[in-house]
Each structure stands twice: as C-alpha cells, then as structure tokens.
Amino acid sequence: MGQQIDVNHLNIYYGNFLAVEDVNLHIAANKVTAFIGPSGCGKSTVLRSLDRMHEITPGAHVTGEVLLEGKNLYAKDVDPVAVRRDVGMVFQRPNPFPTMSIRQNVLAGVSLNNRKIAKSDADDLVEWALRGANLWNEVKDRLDNPGIGLSGGQQQRLCIARAVAVHPQVLLMDEPCSALDPISTLAVEDLIEELKSDYTIVIVTHNMQQAARVADYTAFFNLKAVGQPGHLEYFADTSTMFNNPQNEEAERYVSGRFG
Numbered sequence: 001m002g003q004q005i006d007v008n009h010l011n012i013y014y015g016n017f018l019a020v021e022d023v024n025l026h027i028a029a030n031k032v033t034a035f036i037g038p039s040g041c042g043k044s045t046v047l048r049s050l051d052r053m054h055e056i057t058p059g060a061h062v063t064g065e066v067l068l069e070g071k072n073l074y075a076k077d078v079d080p081v082a083v084r085r086d087v088g089m090v091f092q093r094p095n096p097f098p099t100m101s102i103r104q105n106v107l108a109g110v111s112l113n114n115r116k117i118a119k120s121d122a123d124d125l126v127e128w129a130l131r132g133a134n135l136w137n138e139v140k141d142r143l144d145n146p147g148i149g150l151s152g153g154q155q156q157r158l159c160i161a162r163a164v165a166v167h168p169q170v171l172l173m174d175e176p177c178s179a180l181d182p183i184s185t186l187a188v189e190d191l192i193e194e195l196k197s198d199y200t201i202v203i204v205t206h207n208m209q210q211a212a213r214v215a216d217y218t219a220f221f222n223l224k225a226v227g228q229p230g231h232l233e234y235f236a237d238t239s240t241m242f243n244n245p246q247n248e249e250a251e252r253y254v255s256g257r258f259g
C-alpha cells in the first residue's frame with residue numbers, strides 16, 4: 001500500500017533564494033496527484049523536496065515539514081538515502097544506466113542499497129518489477145541486453161521497474177512522458193493507473209490532458225512575478241480543477257488563457 005504525505009508550511013530555498021513559499025498540501029495514499037502550473041513556479045522543486053532530491057544542489061534547504069505517514073522526512077535523525085528508498089523518483093528523460101543490462105538496471109537500486117540477494121530471489125524480483133512496469137513480455141528473452149538498446153518508451157518503463165524494485169511507498173514522476181511519443185505516453189499513463197493500487201503517485205506535467213486523464217487530484221502552482229517565490233495557488237479534485245475551478249488564475253491556466 002502507498003503512504004500519504006502531508007506538507008506543512010514548506011519553504012524551499014536554493015541558497016538565499018526562496019524558490020517556493022509556504023506550501024500546505026495533503027497527498028492522498030494510493031491516488032495520483034498532478035502538479036501543474038506555469039514555468040518556474042516550483043513544481044519540480046516541490047516534487048524533489050518530497051524525497052530530498054533537491055538537496056543535491058549545494059545550499060538547497062527547507063523550512064517546514066514533509067510528513068510521510070506522519071513521519072517528518074526532514075527530522076534530524078533521518079537519512080536522505082533511506083528517504084529515497086521509501087520515495088522513488090522517475091525523471092523526465094529515461095535514464096537507464098548505460099553500461100548495464102536490462103536485468104542489472106532493474107536491480108541497480110537494490111544493489112545501491114547494499115541489499116545482498118540470492119540469484120533466484122533476484123530473478124523473481126526482476127520479473128516482478130518488469131511485470132509491474134508492463135515491460136516483461138517485451139524484454140523477457142533479452143534481459144542481458146543493454147538497457148539503452150530499448151525504445152524511449154520501453155526505457156522509461158525500465159526506469160519505472162527500477163524504481164519499484166526497491167518497494168517504495170511513493171513514486172514521484174517529473175514529466176515522465178515529455179520525451180515519449182504518443183503511443184509510449186499512453187502505455188506509461190495506463191501503467192500509472194495500474195500502479196496507484198500499490199503506490200501513492202505524484203506527477204509533474206505540462207500536459208493538461210495528461211493531468212485530466214491520470215490524476216485524481218490536481219495542485220495548481222503559480223507565481224506572482226518572475227523572481228518571486230512560487231506558491232500553491234489552488235488544490236482540487238481533478239474534475240473540479242478542469243471543469244469548475246473555484247479560482248480565477250487556475251481557470252485561466254487550465255483553459256489556456258494564461259499569461
């Protein structure tokens with residue numbers, strides 16, 4: 001089962017620059033929540049703060065809380081590496097490890113986490129993760145071939161298999177279809193729909209139709225002006241966001257009359 005996330009009074013800084021201000025947000029377990037909004041409003045920054053990935057930028061820090069099932073991911077005794085085991089990330093461009101086979105790619109996160117597993121268990125895990133990512137039937141006869149030999153859409157599903165292989169509670173996806181053709185996009189969207197029975201999913205997308213298709217809830221981020229911090233302007237269930245938003249800026253944005 002996936003876990004819920006509560007974001008409380010979250011401010012995210014890159015050095016002295018306040019990129020995102022005072023976000024308060026509930027992300028429901030086993031649902032898909034989409035982040036939408038204009039460029040630079042902080043969607044990716046907020047997404048990355050949910051597994052502390054933004055900390056890879058030197059000087060990046062937060063104030064406020066991110067609670068995963070009530071546990072603050074930013075508490076002093078929490079190891080960011082352990083956070084990323086519970087909260088997995090799928091990036092915009094499929095990024096299989098170039099020197100690794102399909103099988104090794106699926107197991108990469110497990111190996112990084114220093115878990116030693118027997119070969120038969122590894123075989124089972126590879127099959128389970130690839131089936132979960134809807135890729136097994138396409139690759140089962142060539143597991144030792146390089147991961148980068150797959151098509152873009154297959155590579156992205158391989159990255160999803162790699163993310164689920166460590167059994168996370170939450171899957172974060174940063175524009176996971178933006179580098180994919182329409183057929184692969186639909187395959188990944190179908191997969192997202194299936195994965196939510198096991199995981200809580202948060203997806204950043206610029207594609208309004210995609211948000212409307214895959215998300216149960218949608219968070220609209222906005223910014224007052226360039227150089228100003230982004231903020232969460234409006235949160236609603238997806239049907240309300242796209243059909244009857246109770247926020248003027250959101251209405252202008254989803255109807256394409258923004259800016």
Ligand SMILES: Nc1ncnc2c1ncn2[C@@H]1O[C@H](COP(=O)(O)OP(=O)(O)OP(=O)(O)O)[C@@H](O)[C@H]1O
Nearest residue numbers: 014019037038039040041042043044045046057230
């Ligand atoms: N690594 C970084 N170092 C410094 N500033 C950053 C960094 N990443 C993002 N920012 C700044 O933080 C703000 C929010 O950026 P972010 O990428 O989160 O927005 P976004 O809504 O995801 O944008 P887009 O839709 O264009 O991807 C912007 O002002 C951006 O310039």
